[in-house]
Amino acid sequence: MVFDISGAKAKLGYHVGYVDAFHQDGSGEPIPVGGGAILQVFVSAPSYDPENMRPTYPGKAGKPLPGVDLTGYRTFKDTKFGASFEGQTQIGLGVRARLPFRVLQSGDKLIVDVAHTW
Secondary structure (H helix, E strand, C coil): CEEECCCCCCCCCEEEEEECCCECCCCCCECCCCCCEEEEEEECCCCECCCCCCECCCCCCCCCCCCCCCCCCCCEEEEEEEEEECCEEEEEEEECCCCCEEEEEECCEEEEEECCCC
């Protein structure tokens, strides 16, 4: 999965890891994510313009990611938008199982690469 963070104003930071349950950042509300395992992705870029608070990505808490179609993927099962809170954006990525993954950065792209097998 590739995240385009070209509008980020600050240096890119991120944290990606498996969690037992996905909870919305800020409120702590549980958000169900389909699949055998959940990768939680935090990107240090808000989904809104901090100067005028207008959304730059139309994600809504607890809803699937707008513009993301997982049809035909065997490893990715679900996506949920968590929150954009205090300058970072949170995503839940449902995967088939707790498979190995790596995170790469290429220019303005953050790439979460999940293996198909162990």
